Ligand code: ARG
């Protein structure tokens with residue numbers, strides 16, 4: 001029996017470490033994967049994807065803003081990304097007279113393209129392995145602190161040496177828990193202008209109803225352009241800057257995709273946790289996610305109810321609601337996917353197998369788990385999460401300003417800009433009461449602020465009183481409180497400020513308590529040791545590195561999937577589905593009349609699918625992606641652009657911890673739908689000419 005178990009475990013392990021579709025690979029090291037990629041259909045060489053000697057695909061892919069990806073699609077620096085990535089910039093140019101969010105925006109000449117104050121893009125120049133210089137002589141350092149400090153110092157030196165104070169930025173990132181260090185050198189471009197965006201009814205079609213969902217029909221794109229100075233160098237915004245001429249831009253394919261086609265995504269995935277030990281997975285599945293979902297459910301229930309009653313409140317809380325529901329929905333999908341694929345048991349089997357092969361594994365995992373239990377990590381994780389939900393993520397909205405002030409050097413304190421524009425008292429006080437109720441219900445009393453311990457009423461009453469007494473619910477009161485000579489004293493007496501202060505005391509106590517349980521030296525740098533053990537145990541496998549917002553390449557095939565028993569999804573959607581959804585009457589499925597007219601005219605040429613004559617809107621494939629991959633180019637076997645990545649299918653989002661090719665799918669906007677909207681809907685033919693040149 002033992003033998004059988006072991007060989008079963010080997011299968012599970014092999015699936016976990018060497019599955020074709022799992023992994024976000026480092027472009028400069030893609031040579032290790034290239035055979036497999038070519039076997040899956042790729043027609044390119046590793047040098048075509050990443051090269052420092054000549055232009056390659058990587059030269060056309062950029063970091064867009066703070067957390068998205070974009071790609072260059074013309075010799076004049078035209079850039080594509082998602083609508084939800086461009087959203088803030090589109091919104092910033094919108095007003096009642098020019099509501100570009102609602103109506104869309106199309107620059108018909110270059111002079112109409114709109115500059116964006118706080119938007120940068122970054123082009124990757126090169127990647128260099130700096131592991132040796134970072135790790136030299138560190139083996140013998142026993143103290144975890146000294147180790148950390150030395151690494152940080154060496155990283156900083158490298159960053160300084162490779163950056164300038166203008167447009168060259170360097171980063172050093174660790175991979176495999178710190179077994180490998182890579183230097184990334186970027187060029188920043190700060191003059192990036194808005195060129196086009198569809199109306200939200202296209203760009204956000206499906207809204208929160210469809211978020212994380214397949215089948216999907218969102219026209220999730222927006223168009224920008226990179227500008228440079230007359231010598232094609234990056235520059236601050238200047239009216240006479242000119243379109244940037246990139247080393248390389250992507251070629252667009254309008255041929256569409258078939259099931260089984262090779263597909264790859266080049267972009268900037270933010271973070272994953274692929275090497276989480278089983279106790280972490282267990283915690284996410286059974287404790288952390290469900291409790292985080294519970295507190296956000298409380299927020300959303302209040303927002304939804306108040307938003308449904310008032311158009312004004314609905315607009316005020318639209319963004320807050322969307323933001324709150326994004327992770328709320330993802331956390332649920334993650335639990336569902338972990339359970340469905342039995343990820344916890346698979347991880348346990350894998351660990352059993354690994355420990356069978358590796359002497360250090362047993363000690364490491366045992367000590368890790370012991371420490372996990374002793375330091376109450378499962379509970380403290382939730383306290384941290386709830387702390388943020390209350391104080392930082394808008395659970396109690398009137399804490400926003402006090403939180404900004406707290407702990408700042410008061411003599412120099414800059415008064416934070418606080419806007420009550422998107423604030424509704426009745427909604428806010430009720431939401432505060434409900435989230436606070438969840439906190440008090442789920443969190444042990446030792447993590448309560450003192451005044452709550454003394455409080456005789458309900459948590460809701462506690463918040464109601466705080467709202468009544470605080471100045472931070474009203475701009476006039478707030479301005480009064482923050483003016484005059486003794487404003488700091490007045491601030492400290494405000495109940496919202498006092499609450500923040502007490503919550504910081506909770507946080508300090510929590511830190512102290514966690515510090516009491518000493519971390520055994522053997523699990524210092526746990527992840528580094530654990531992954532090292534894994535690599536040694538499977539010398540023939542290549543292991544994907546966790547995402548860390550550096551450029552990665554993921555690859556797989558275009559493929560439908562069986563989401564649940566007997567529920568089989570096709571790999572693509574069409575405009576027909578938009579019309580069907582529209583007929584349900586759900587406001588998230590409202591579409592502009594013009595799109596309905598175009599549908600009726602069947603005016604899809606030349607963007608219709610050659611096989612079925614329909615206009616395809618989106619497709620799914622098995623590429624391993626995560627947050628940050630939004631806007632990433634999805635490329636075919638020839639490296640041509642076939643779409644823009646924008647989401648993942650719901651019960652496969654556990655791919656951040658445990659990828660499973662049976663249900664993990666990335667969702668891509670079909671490039672032909674983008675072209676159709678630009679051409680037939682917006683009539684921006686000049687952009688089509690530019691992109692298809
Ligand atoms: N789920 C996608 C992502 O994580 C899209 C989020 C924006 N869309 C929305 N309906 N909230 O970024």
Ligand code: GLU
Nearest residue numbers: 626627628629630647648
């Ligand atoms: N929408 C996500 C983003 O902003 C991509 C979805 C995902 O997490 O895969 O990057």
